[in-house]
Amino acid sequence: MSPKTIYQITSDNAEPRLSTIKPLIVQLGCTADEIIFDDDELKLPTELQMILKNITQLPDEKQEIVKEMLKGWVTYQLTQEMNKK
Incomplete structure (x- = not known):
C-alpha cells in the first residue's frame, strides 16, 4: 500500500474498502477498532x-x-x- 493511500485514508480524504483495511492495519501496527472507531467511541470508563x-x-x-x-x-x-x- 502506498504512503499516499495511507495518508488519504488516515486524513479522512478517502473511504477504504474492506479489502484495504487489513493491509492498512498490518502496515500501521494497530487494531481494526483503532481504524474504524473514533477515540471517544472506544474509551471505557x-x-x-x-x-x-x-x-x-x-x-x-x-x-x-x-x-x-x-x-x-x-x-x-x-x-x-x-x-x-
Missing part, C-alpha cells in the same frame, strides 16, 4: 478498565465464567429494554 484488567488476571476457566455471566446479564438487560418499548 476508568473503573471498567480496572475491572476488566482484574478479570484478565484470573485463570482462563474463571475468565470464561465471567464472560458468560456478563453476556447473560447484558442480554437480559437488552431484552428488558426492548420489552419496555
Whole structure:
C-alpha cells in the first residue's frame, strides 16, 4: 500500500474498502477498532478498565465464567429494554 493511500485514508480524504483495511492495519501496527472507531467511541470508563484488567488476571476457566455471566446479564438487560418499548 502506498504512503499516499495511507495518508488519504488516515486524513479522512478517502473511504477504504474492506479489502484495504487489513493491509492498512498490518502496515500501521494497530487494531481494526483503532481504524474504524473514533477515540471517544472506544474509551471505557476508568473503573471498567480496572475491572476488566482484574478479570484478565484470573485463570482462563474463571475468565470464561465471567464472560458468560456478563453476556447473560447484558442480554437480559437488552431484552428488558426492548420489552419496555
